Amino acid sequence: MPDSKLDTVETPAVPVLKKLHIKTYGCQMNVYDSERMAEAMGGEGYVLTDSPEEADMVLLNTCHIREKAAEKVYHELGRLRPLKEANPNLKIGVAGCVAQAEGEEIRRRMPLVDMVVGSQSYHKLPAMTRAVDRGEKPVDTDFPVEDKFEHLPERPVQARPTAFLTVQEGCDKFCAFCVVPYTRGAEVSRPVARILGEARKLVEKGVREITLLGQNVNAYHGEGEEGTWSLARLVRELAKIEGLDRIRYTTSHPNDMEDDLIAAHGDEPKLMPYLHLPVQSGSDRILKAMNRKHTAAEYIRLIERIRAARPDLVLSGDFIVGFPGETDQDFEDTMELVRKVGYGAAYSFKYSARPGTPAADRTDAVPAEVADERLQRLQALITQQQRATQEAMVGRECFVLFEKPGRQEGQWVGKSDYLQAVHVKGENIRPGTLARVRITASGPNSLAGELI
Ligand code: 5AD
Ligand code: SF4
Numbered sequence: 001m002p003d004s005k006l007d008t009v010e011t012p013a014v015p016v017l018k019k020l021h022i023k024t025y026g027c028q029m030n031v032y033d034s035e036r037m038a039e040a041m042g043g044e045g046y047v048l049t050d051s052p053e054e055a056d057m058v059l060l061n062t063c064h065i066r067e068k069a070a071e072k073v074y075h076e077l078g079r080l081r082p083l084k085e086a087n088p089n090l091k092i093g094v095a096g097c098v099a100q101a102e103g104e105e106i107r108r109r110m111p112l113v114d115m116v117v118g119s120q121s122y123h124k125l126p127a128m129t130r131a132v133d134r135g136e137k138p139v140d141t142d143f144p145v146e147d148k149f150e151h152l153p154e155r156p157v158q159a160r161p162t163a164f165l166t167v168q169e170g171c172d173k174f175c176a177f178c179v180v181p182y183t184r185g186a187e188v189s190r191p192v193a194r195i196l197g198e199a200r201k202l203v204e205k206g207v208r209e210i211t212l213l214g215q216n217v218n219a220y221h222g223e224g225e226e227g228t229w230s231l232a233r234l235v236r237e238l239a240k241i242e243g244l245d246r247i248r249y250t251t252s253h254p255n256d257m258e259d260d261l262i263a264a265h266g267d268e269p270k271l272m273p274y275l276h277l278p279v280q281s282g283s284d285r286i287l288k289a290m291n292r293k294h295t296a297a298e299y300i301r302l303i304e305r306i307r308a309a310r311p312d313l314v315l316s317g318d319f320i321v322g323f324p325g326e327t328d329q330d331f332e333d334t335m336e337l338v339r340k341v342g343y344g345a346a347y348s349f350k351y352s353a354r355p356g357t358p359a360a361d362r363t364d365a366v367p368a369e370v371a372d373e374r375l376q377r378l379q380a381l382i383t384q385q386q387r388a389t390q391e392a393m394v395g396r397e398c399f400v401l402f403e404k405p406g407r408q409e410g411q412w413v414g415k416s417d418y419l420q421a422v423h424v425k426g427e428n429i430r431p432g433t434l435a436r437v438r439i440t441a442s443g444p445n446s447l448a449g450e451l452i
Contacts, residue, residue: 020046021055025072026063028250029213030096032164034061036152037095037122043153044126052083057091057129062098064179067352073098077110084112091132093117093125097183101356103141118142119184120169123151143185150194154201161403161432162415163207167195167222167234168214173253175280176291176359177320177351180215187216192224192234199238208432209246209401209415210238218252218261232260239270245434246401246417250276251318254292254299257306266309273310274344274419277303278318282337283330286323291358296337303341314344314389314418321378322351322371324362331374338381344389344418346382350375390420390442397452398422400437402429413446421446 020041024034037059038048052058060076063069073094084090093115094106100118107113114132117125118141128138149166170185171178199210212231214220220231229237235247247270254277264271281287282296307313319334338346350371353360393416400422402414412429416422416437423446424437437449 016045018044018046018056019049019054020057020059021049021052022059022061023052023076024061025069026061026065026096028164028211029166029169029215030061030063032166032213033096033119033122034059035164036149037061037125040122040125040152041129044129052080055090057093058083059093059095062094062096064097064101064183064354066349067354070098070101074110077113081112091115091129093128095119095122095125097179100141100183101179104139107137107139113137115139116141120148123148149190161207161401162209162211163202164211164213165195165198165202166190166213167231167249168217168220171215172219173216173255173293174291174358176289177323177354177357179354179357182356184215187219189214189220189222192222192229192237195222195234196237196241199244200241203241203243206432208244208434209248210244212238212247212249214249215251216253216256217249218256218258230258230260232258232264235261235264235271236268239268244270246270246272248272248274248419252277254279254294254302257302262306262309265306265313272417272419273313274316274417275306275313276316276318277306279337280318280320281323281326281330282334283326284333286326286330286333289325289359290320290323296333300337300340312418315341316345317341317343317347319346319348319378320351321348321374322366322368324351324359324366325364326351326366326374331378335378335381338378338385342389343382343385344420345386348375348378348382387442387444389418390447393418393420393439393447394442395439397436397438399434400424400449402433402435403431416447423448424451426451 022034022038024030049055058080060073062073080092091114092112094113095117096119099116103116106116114137115128116139117128120143121140124140131138168189170187171180172187174181218231221228238247279299280290280292284295287295398416400414400416402412404413406413406423410425412424414422422437436452438452439447439449441448
């Protein structure tokens with residue numbers, strides 16, 4: 001029998017929390033930015049939800065790198081329309097690179113959008129949300145002189161043993177196909193002391209692996225003691241933090257791969273033997289047209305030097321096929337470069353013309369069917385190399401940093417030094433356990449192993 005007295009007891013008043021749903025597109029830097037935005041909105045009483053249906057505010061953190069990425073955003077906004085109709089108080093915000101690039105245009109095309117916050121304005125998000133409450137529709141796509149991260153709240157407890165840390169933003173390279181120099185602006189490096197402070201706090205909260213992020217991370221030149229520091233110097237200083245076991249960085253440009261960074265790969269044990277070093281094409285003619293400012297041979301020579309410093313290094317890269325004017329021979333040169341280098345992982349994309357970039361003005365587009373066929377051939381070669389790299393791990397021993405439970409009972413998933421996912425069974429494993437593992441089998445996307 002239900003107790004009627006209990007039925008009438010009022011539940012104690014709890015502060016009303018509002019719910020925020022963030023959908024993140026694109027690169028790791030957006031993942032980091034989304035975390036920082038969630039933290040900033042935490043101060044406004046917002047907690048995260050996975051479900052847009054129950055959210056009071058939906059933020060799309062967007063990517064503008066390829067046409068499809070930008071179109072996805074408009075598609076997603078269309079899908080939010082019924083939610084907004086059902087709940088007119090639902091706030092919808094667009095952040096990230098599409099916001100930066102299109103600004104006001106987004107609101108013209110999608111009137112349901114309440115605010116547009118460019119990639120350098122996240123610290124203004126709470127104030128912009130309050131402006132929406134007052135009935136305004138703010139758009140902020142300035143490139144402020146101040147560092148947005150210094151105006152964002154301190155990072156709260158980290159649930160995971162791995163974390164991203166943005167050290168540099170923007171790019172001055174102006175590759176002919178790329179919107180990043182326009183959407184993220186010129187290269188800016190965060191000061192050394194801020195980065196070390198953020199890293200130490202992350203480690204205090206249980207983080208054991210930090211990935212330093214930047215659109216051009218190895219161009220890092222932050223102010224530190226005695227002047228400007230290179231990425232290598234920053235890595236060596238971070239390596240002194242007790243409890244931090246692993247350091248990674250991404251994404252790098254071949255022309256900024258300085259001697260001191262190569263040396264660090266050889267003698268800094270905490271710097272992990274995995275490097276994402278995009279080359280985009282193996283044809284000198286196309287590299288020149290892309291404004292990459294290096295040749296295929298220079299790239300290969302560079303790889304040889306890094307591998308001389310760290311022979312077990314696993315390499316990853318990015319490729320664009322079907323850049324305007326790319327001939328069969330140019331594409332064969334790319335295939336040849338991939339064969340010579342041998343990648344452990346690589347990402348390949350069909351060229352997509354981005355408004356405002358120099359390559360978008362070219363009239364010698366490669367027919368879509370030709371680009372499709374090239375993409376398929378390149379991806380098949382990359383997949384084959386990826387499998388070979390994984391299979392070569394079988395029988396070897398390596399360290400694994402465990403992150404979360406696997407699908408099977410008692411199973412845990414972590415990452416090898418080479419960033420491969422590894423499944424292991426073990427009773428004493430916890431998130432953050434770093435253990436030696438013998439690799440026993442290789443699947444399509446991950447490895448299996450046992451504790452030693
Ligand atoms: N078309 C296709 N791919 C592109 N990338 C950047 N811009 C374009 C474009 N316009 C790819 C590059 C880059 C990766 C992040 O995205 O390979 O390294
Ligand atoms: Fe874009 Fe080139 Fe800069 Fe990379 S280096 S962000 S591809 S302009």
